[in-house]
Amino acid sequence: MNRYRTLFISDVHLGTPGCQAAFLLDFLRYNDAETIYLIGDIIDGWRLKKSWYWPQEHNDVLQKLLKKARKGCRVIYVPGNHDEAGRQFAGMSFGRIRIRHEDIHVLADGRRLWVTHGDLFDGVMQYARWLAYLGDWLYSVILVANRWFNRLRLRLGYPYWSLSQYLKHSVKNAVSFISSFETMMAHETRRRGCDGVVCGHIHKAEIKMIDGVLYCNDGDWVESLTAMVEHFDGRLEIVHWNEITSSAAVQEPQLLITKVSVNIERALESAE
Template sequence: MKTHFKTIVISDVHLGTKGSKAKEVARFLKQYSCDNLIMNGDIIDGWQLKKSGSWKRKHTRFFNRMLKMIEQDNTKVYYLRGNHDDFLDQILPLEIGNLSILADMIYESNGKKYFITHGDIFDSITTNLRWIAYLGDMGYTFLLWLNRLVNYHRRKRGLPYFSLSQYVKGKVKSAVSYIDQYEEELAKMAKSKGCDGIICGHIHKAENREIEGIEYLNSGDWVETMSALAEDFEGNWQLIYYNEIDFRQQKESKEVIDEIKTELDYTEFKTVAFNKLPDDHNPPHFL
């Protein structure tokens, strides 16, 4: 049985890049169902797609999974724009059935109000000095490339995964200071809006803590951390890490059949024969 949550929040999937863990996030959304799915920015990486990124079938499968959640579970999906998918500015706000595309939103649950935003609007570098933001993005992309190389050799030696970019961010004082300031400023913004908490992404650092009486919730990312926020029906939030999920509890055989059906997406196959078929021949139909 799937675990069903009231709300799941994911962010920073960066579809269109080599570092995106598209298969993992799609598998995660097979494991869990929810009433509300909030995709909090940088789901599609428009910046990389303009440069050297490429769109793969696995990236499309993520949206197939999202659509299946809408169809099968009647999930309400909210896609909030981030700085890497800022092309959405041209169409938002937009609502089509259970799908809403927004800049940000107020989420109310169990007597509490949460301001939900990707977080880049509070990043003065990204907002005011866009060329520096692009330069920082190039540096992070390089770190991810180097990280893949480092971990390739670590796997060959039987060593566990090592996040180079997280290590660098943890060692560079200016990066640590920036993250602390970022979290504090977002908490202040939530308070100014009369909210009890803030839900964000952007900095690829999952977090669930209290800052001066405000719940600060960051869903992390699906490039390295592979994490999401989940709210139960009593209003309790938790961070779920993909690497800590026991997928053996799933009914794997049923999911394999469902995936094959999705991939084929046929209702019938044409019959091919070298000899003339009898008049009463009925070709097989696949439902």
């Protein structure tokens, strides 16, 4: 069991076929912290309004988080755009999970981080919501195609490859949007008098300095399978759980290759 001062997780999208709940459940079993931040889009209310999809693994993730909270872990939930209904309960607690519009997290070394999902500073969400819904639909289509493609890659012995991540990093407009979002978050963080920001929303894990402000994005659990951790000395790190499980499989092949393969197959099958 790895023990950290803080875990930052966002963009899980429980309630959708694309959610990699099996991998997140493994991550929560082998990693613990004094504080866990759930930074938006944990449950995908947009998709659940259209059709109900809730396999047992998605329920297991929530039960695991509730269990950690009961055992004394400080769990703070900051809703995002896909679970925006939770914002009306800001200031309340459910099952010892505290709900906040946003929060300020003080690292072990004293730096102050503003914690927010990030959608409120996305121009598309604020001024062209219909375009956000269209983008969400197109993203779902890409994920379906990607799942079939990766099922074939898995059977041929190749690792997971993300089509949507490739498109994000290759298409000029997408790269420009990500850069603008990051810069805007950094400027707003400085205006608030904080040393840095932790957000999600754009599904791109990153820790970097932007004009003297620490910008942190913990990624997602749809494709990149990433979280951010704070060590007890205040050091921050992005954890790529798919790479860790693959590395562990090399050390204990007969046990762990089977485990990783089964998890990937279960995730792909539950998505159909």
